[in-house]
Amino acid sequence: MLAVAAYAIALAALSLVEYALGRPLGEPGIGRFVGLTAIPLSLSAFYLLALFTFGFEGDLAARASMVPPRLFTLPITTSALVGWPMLYGTVSVALLAAAARLAPWPEGVHVQAWVPLFAAVVIAWAQVFIWTAYPIRGLRVILTTGWLIVMDFVLLLGHEFEPPAFLMSVILTPLLPLAYITARASVARARRGDVPEWRGLSRRRAPARSRGSDRRPFATPAAAQLWSEWRQHGWTLPVWVAFVLPFAAGLMFIAGDTPVFVLISLISMLVTPPLMATFVGAALGKASARGRDASGIPPFLATRPLTSAAIVMAKLRVALRSTLLAWVLVCVAVPLALVASDSLSLVVDRVRSVRDGIGTPRTVVITLLIVAWLMVSTWKRLVMSLYVGLSGRPWLMRAHITGTLALLTALVLASDWIHDNAGVVLWNVAPWIAGGMAVVKVAATGWASTRLERGGLLDARTLVGAATGWLIAVAAVYALLVWIAATPHVPRQALMLIAILIVPLTRISFAPLALAWDRHR
C-alpha cells in the first residue's frame, strides 16, 4: 500500500509541477512515457504481486503452498487467512491501475475503465496459483507465468478492440469470488499438510538402492561445489528460456508472411536468454536458494573448508553452463520456428541483401559476433550482480536495485531531450566520458586485486593470470571492432575504450570480496 501511495503521490506531485509551470516536464515522447509511466507502473505492479502472493517468502518452484507455514498456526479461520491478503492485494493493484490514469500516456492510449477490475482479477488468480500446492516441482512457476502472459495478451487485445466497460465488468466480476473460493479450498488443503504427489513419478525417482552412493565420487572439492551450485541454480535459466521461447516465436506463426513481424519474433527469441538472465541472476547471487530471507552465506557453506574464491568460481562456472544450455535451446528453437512457420525464406532474403551490401565474410562475422555478444551478455547478466547478493547485506541489495532503477528512469526520461538538444554535444564529449569510465574501471579492479591478494583470497599468480586473460580478451575485441567499425568518424581510441568497458572484470573481482565480507562478519 505504501508503494502504491508513493507512486500516486509522485505522479500527483509531477502533475502539480507541470500545472504550475504551464508545460509538461520534458518533451512528450517515448522517453517520457517509459520513464514516468511504463517503468514505475511495471515495477510497482510486480512488487505488489510478489508482496500479496507471499512471493518473497519461499521457493516459488517448491511443491508446497507458498503461504508461509507460520500463518497456518494463527488462530484465524482459513477464510480470513485467504480473504484479507486477497482483499488487500486486489484493492492495491486496482488503485494502482486507477492511479495510472494520472500518468502520461502516448497519444491515443488511455487506461480504460475496466482495467482496475482486470488488474484485481489478475492478482487474485495469481494468488490462487501461487498458494496452491502442486504434485510436481516447478509447476507453479509455469502456471503463474502462463497466466500472467495470457493476461498480458488479453490487455493488449482489450486496448486494440476497446470492448465496452459493461461487458468486461460482466466477464471479470464473477472471477473474483471464484478466485477466493478456489484459493480458500487450496489453502485449506495446504493447512492440513496435504501436498499432492505424483505417485508414479515418485516411484520412478526413488529406487530401492541409493543412487548417490553408487555414483562416482567427486574428483575435487571444486567439482563437488560445482555440482551443489548446479543443482540449486543451474536449471533455472534454461527452464525459463524454454518456457518463454514458444511465446516469443508465436508472432512468427501468427504473421509469418509479414517480414517486420518475423523480425520482431526472431529478435524476441534471441534476446530471451539475456532478458531472463536479468531475473535469474538475482537468485544466483544468493548463497542460499531460500526466498527473501536468504541473504548471506548459510553457516553450513561458510564452515566448509572451501575458499571464498572457490565458491564464487563454482557460481561463475554454473552461470556459464546455464548460458550454454539456454543458447542450445535457442539454436534449436530458432531454425525449427522459422521452418515450421514457413518464414525461413524471409530471413534468408534479408541476410542475402545484407551480404550483397557488405560482403560474405563481414556478414558471417557480424552474425556470429551478434550471437556471441548475446551469449556473453547472458552470462554477464547472470554474474554482474553476484557481488551484491553475496555481500549478504539487504541494504546493499536494496540500494543497488533502487540506484539502478533510478538511473534507468533518469536516462529514459532524458533520452528525448538529449536526442533533440544535446546529441551533438554528447557525441563530442562521449570519448571523455568513456575514458573516465575506463579509468574508474581499471582503478576499481586494481583496488579489488590488492584486497584479494592481501586478504589471501587469491594468490598473485591467479591474479596475474586473470589480468592477462582480460587483456587478451580486450585486444581481441578491439581487433574485431577495428576490422568492423573503424572509420574516420569513429577513432580507434574510442574503439579501445569500448573494448575495455565491455569485457567484464571489475564486478566479478568484487564477488569473492563480497562473499568474504559476509562470511567473516
Added chain:
Amino acid sequence: MAEPIISLANVTRRFGAKTALASVNLSLPRGGVYGLVGANGAGKTTLIRHILGLLRAQEGTVRVFGLDPVADPVGVLSRIGYLSEDHDLPTWMRVDELIRYSRAIHSGWDDGYAEELRQTFTLDATARIRTLSKGQKARLGLLVALAGRPDLLVLDEPSSGLDPVVRRDILAAILRTIAHEGRTVLFSSHLLDEVEQVADHVTMIDEGRIVLSEPLSRLTGSHGGASLDEIFVVQVGRRLPPEA
C-alpha cells in the same frame, strides 16, 4: 609446552550497543573434552563463531591450530568438524548426496566410518533432508562432523531440543572421539548435567566474560564436591533455567 589448539587473546565483540564478548582470554590445549557453559545469550555461540572464523574479532586475536580462521579458513576448517545449534544442512539434498558432497570437501573423510554412523543412526540414504525430523537432522549433522575425522570437534548446543535417545548418541559420539582417537572436543551447552558427564575441562561464560576456566575435577573438588549447577549459581549468582 605444546601450542594450544584454540587461543583467544583479549577478544572483544560488540553488536551495536551490546557487548557480546568482553576481553575474552581462553587457551585450550589439545586433547580432551572442553565444555563451554552459560545461560542463553551469555556469548557461547559468539565465541564459537569466532573460532570458526564466522566472526572477525574487533579487538584481540583468535588462533586455531596456530592459524587465523579468518585469514586461512581452509587451513582451519579442514581440521574442524562442526555441528551447529540449528543443524543447518542443505535441505534440498538427500542424505547420500550430502555424504557424497562432504566426502569430496573433507580430505580426511572416512567412508567406512560414515557408513557405520549412517546405519547406527538409522538414516535412510534416499531421504530428503527437508523430510527428516529434528533428531534425524542432528544425527546427520553429527555424521558429517565426525566422518571427516576432524582434529577438533565443535558442537554448539548439540542436544538442544532433542529427545534423550539422540542426546545419548551425541554424548556417546563425543566420548568415542576422545577415547579412541585422542582428539579434541569443544561443546557448548546450558545443560550442566550433560557437561558433567563428558567434560574434562569447563569454561563458564556469563554476559560475554569468562567467569572461570578449570579442569572439572579441580572445579568440583574446590567446591566441596558440589554439582556444576551449584557451582554455576555460586559463580554467576543465578541458576540456569531447566531445559523446556
